Amino acid sequence: MNPGTVVLAVLFALVVITVFMGVRLVPQGYEFVVQRLGKYHSTLKPGLNFIIPYVDIVAYRLTTKDIALEIGAQEAITKDNAVIVANAIAFIKVIDPVKAVYGISNYEYAIQNLVMTSLRAIIGEMELDKALSSRDIIKARLKEIISDDVTDWGILVKSVEIQDIKPSDSMQRAMEQQATAERLKRAMILEAEGKKEAMIREAEGKLEAAKLEAEAQVKLAEASAKAIQDIAGAVGEKELPALFLLGDRYVNAIQKLSVSANAKTFVLPADILGAVKGIAGRS
Numbered sequence: 001m002n003p004g005t006v007v008l009a010v011l012f013a014l015v016v017i018t019v020f021m022g023v024r025l026v027p028q029g030y031e032f033v034v035q036r037l038g039k040y041h042s043t044l045k046p047g048l049n050f051i052i053p054y055v056d057i058v059a060y061r062l063t064t065k066d067i068a069l070e071i072g073a074q075e076a077i078t079k080d081n082a083v084i085v086a087n088a089i090a091f092i093k094v095i096d097p098v099k100a101v102y103g104i105s106n107y108e109y110a111i112q113n114l115v116m117t118s119l120r121a122i123i124g125e126m127e128l129d130k131a132l133s134s135r136d137i138i139k140a141r142l143k144e145i146i147s148d149d150v151t152d153w154g155i156l157v158k159s160v161e162i163q164d165i166k167p168s169d170s171m172q173r174a175m176e177q178q179a180t181a182e183r184l185k186r187a188m189i190l191e192a193e194g195k196k197e198a199m200i201r202e203a204e205g206k207l208e209a210a211k212l213e214a215e216a217q218v219k220l221a222e223a224s225a226k227a228i229q230d231i232a233g234a235v236g237e238k239e240l241p242a243l244f245l246l247g248d249r250y251v252n253a254i255q256k257l258s259v260s261a262n263a264k265t266f267v268l269p270a271d272i273l274g275a276v277k278g279i280a281g282r283s
Contacts, residue, residue, distance in 0.1 A: 021053035031097045033060040043097055062097045066158060069112055075168060076120040082128040086165040090115050090146070096154025103153045111150060115160065118145045128167070135162045 032044040073087040142160040
C-alpha cells in the first residue's frame with residue numbers, strides 16, 4: 001500500500017474521531033457538566049451539543065429527574081426513653097448540576113445521612129405516643145431542616161415520607177406485658193370492689209334484720225306488758241279468772257310440747273290446778 005494512502009487514511013480517521021469527540025447528544029432528563037483543562041466550563045442541556053475535542057471533557061452526567069432516596073430503618077430514642085424504629089424515603093431533584101457536583105462530593109450519601117440524623121433528633125424531642133401518631137409533623141419538620149441544608153448543593157427536596165414508625169421488638173414486648181398487667185390489675189380491682197360491695201350489702205342486710213328483730217322484740221315486750229296490765233286490771237283480786245288464764249296458757253304450752261318432733265315421752269302432772277296455782281304463786 002502506498003505510504004501516502006496510509007497517511008491519508010490515518011488523517012481521515014483522526015478527523016472522524018475528533019469530530020465525534022466534539023459532538024455530544026444529551027438525553028432528555030439529563031445534564032452534562034463540561035470541564036475545560038480541568039476547570040468548569042459549561043453545562044450541556046438535553047439535545048445536540050458541541051465541545052472542543054481534547055480540550056473539553058464531559059466530567060459529570062447528572063439526571064434532572066426526581067430521585068428517590070431510601071432511608072433504612074434505624075432506632076431512635078424518644079423523650080421518655082422509649083426505643084422506636086423508623087424508616088423514610090426522600091424525593092429530591094437536582095436543579096443546579098454545578099453546585100451538586102462541586103458543592104459536595106456525594107450529595108445522595110450526604111442527604112441520606114442528613115435525613116437519618118435529623119429524624120433521630122426530631123423523635124428525641126417527642127414522647128412515645130406523640131411520635132407514633134405524628135407522622136405529618138415529623139415529615140414537615142424533616143423537609144424544613146433538609147431543605148435549608150441542601151440549598152447550597154443545588155438540590156430541591158420535594159418531599160420526605162415516613163414509611164414506617166413503630167416501637168422496637170423489645171419495646172413492643174414490654175408494652176404488651178404492661179398492657180397485660182394493666183388488664184389484670186383492672187380485673188383484680190373490679191373483683192375486689194365487687195366483693196367489697198357484696199360484703200357491705202350483706203352487712204347492711206344483717207344490720208337491718210337485727211334492727212327489725214330488735215324492734216319486733218321491743219314491740220312484743222310492750223304488747224306482753226300491755227296484755228299483762230290489761231289482764232291484771234281485769235282480774236283484780238279475783239282468783240278464778242287468773243287461774244283460768246294461767247291454766248289456758250299452761251295447757252297450750254304442754255300441747256305444743258307434746259306435738260314437737262323432739263318429744264318422746266311426756267307426763268302430765270296429776271294436779272294441774274295445783275300446778276297452775278304454784279305458777280301463780282298462790283296456795
